[in-house]
Amino acid sequence: MKIYVHFSTENLANVYVVSDNEGNGIIIDPAYIDRELVDIIENGDITIKAIFITHRHESHTAGVGTLMKIYPADIYASNNEIEGFRTKALHDGDRIRIGSLEIEAILVPGHSIDSLVYRIGDAIFTGDTLFSGTIADTKGYIEKSLLTKSIRQRLMSLPDSTLVYPGHGPISKIRIERMFNVDLLESVGRFRK
Amino acid sequence: MFPFSHCKAPGCHSFAAAGSGYCYHHLSPDKKKALLDSVMDNLRLRGRLTDVSLANAEIRGLRAKDGCRISGCNFSFSVFEDCEFTGGLIVSSFFDYCFFRNCTFSSMDIRYSVFAGSTFIESSIHDSTVIHNNFTGIDALGSSFSGNDFYFSSFSLSRLVDTDLEDCNLKRTNFRGSITRGVSLKYSNPEEAFFRNEEPYL
Numbered sequence: 520m521k522i523y524v525h526f527s528t529e530n531l532a533n534v535y536v537v538s539d540n541e542g543n544g545i546i547i548d549p550a551y552i553d554r555e556l557v558d559i560i561e562n563g564d565i566t567i568k569a570i571f572i573t574h575r576h577e578s579h580t581a582g583v584g585t586l587m588k589i590y591p592a593d594i595y596a597s598n599n600e601i602e603g604f605r606t607k608a609l610h611d612g613d614r615i616r617i618g619s620l621e622i623e624a625i626l627v628p629g630h631s632i633d634s635l636v637y638r639i640g641d642a643i644f645t646g647d648t649l650f651s652g653t654i655a656d657t658k659g660y661i662e663k664s665l666l667t668k669s670i671r672q673r674l675m676s677l678p679d680s681t682l683v684y685p686g687h688g689p690i691s692k693i694r695i696e697r698m699f700n701v702d703l704l705e706s707v708g709r710f711r712k
Numbered sequence: 713m714f715p716f717s718h719c720k721a722p723g724c725h726s727f728a729a730a731g732s733g734y735c736y737h738h739l740s741p742d743k744k745k746a747l748l749d750s751v752m753d754n755l756r757l758r759g760r761l762t763d764v765s766l767a768n769a770e771i772r773g774l775r776a777k778d779g780c781r782i783s784g785c786n787f788s789f790s791v792f793e794d795c796e797f798t799g800g801l802i803v804s805s806f807f808d809y810c811f812f813r814n815c816t817f818s819s820m821d822i823r824y825s826v827f828a829g830s831t832f833i834e835s836s837i838h839d840s841t842v843i844h845n846n847f848t849g850i851d852a853l854g855s856s857f858s859g860n861d862f863y864f865s866s867f868s869l870s871r872l873v874d875t876d877l878e879d880c881n882l883k884r885t886n887f888r889g890s891i892t893r894g895v896s897l898k899y900s901n902p903e904e905a906f907f908r909n910e911e912p913y914l
Contacts, residue, residue: 520713520716522713524804524823524824526843531864531884640716641716641727642716651828651846651848651866651868652846652866652869652888652889653886679725680718680725680726680727682806687864688844688864688886689824689826689844689845689864690804690826690844690846691826691848692826694808695826695829695848695849698829699828699829699848699868699869700868701868701869701888701889
């Protein structure tokens, strides 16, 4: 499996291209499509078979329209429609196979009610749920509490060595977040401002 | 990316070295030496290392070829002493929980890599592009991180002691929960970094 990280300067988001060893590829959260991203796909001889959306916020979906013109593919999300395109709706626990990639959808609500995390092998693509050292912004305390609980139950239960690829900011590992995530530590009183 | 297969040794959760089934630490001494020699030679002579997992290794006295490229590699829990990397690229690689003593990274381009939980003693990363890197929870003592672009990197919950971050771009750099003592930020832009937990980071 290969994982390519592309930083979208338009909306400060990470776009991920994941491919198996035969070149079957997916894109996770196409925030913006630029030349550099197209180069990653073309130079890697990757055939885009599917687009996965973690949640329906523009900073993660704005490139879908452009992407569908260049690499038309199935779109998977927790909603039925993204940027005017019909999607294949995913639910918690659903597994999709693209080439030799098996993608599992994990529901982690809080930042938005429809937030999905995608697990592929030992990597998770967390969108706007878990970031390096922090968690995503929420509308209020109830949502923050829901997000913290969701992350603890669904993500912190994964093995230490699981690689974390967030929608914004640097990449990480579950062990690192368990030890050093300020928001998660604060939520259990192990870190004070 | 390095293969996501785990070490077969009981209780070990490290990623296995390619083709061996065991992580570097659990290889037999002769295989360990052969793998380490191969990695060192690649970095010294070819200046290229891709998709290699070498967790728990001990690398000493390495002077990587100028312009070396390290991509998709895993060096978690490794020890680096007296090592030098100049003018190269490190991308999507893992150096978490490593120990760096007297190591130098100069004029490097380091992106989307992880140094979290590592210890830097009398080491330096300088005059480099270091964007989108994870330095969460590091301990740095008597080190220098000056002259770098740290855009969107995180030093959250780190301990920086007698360590310089002078003339750095700190835009969107996260220092929340970090402890700093004897740290100089001269000519840097800390006003664009995040220090307090109350500030909305993302």
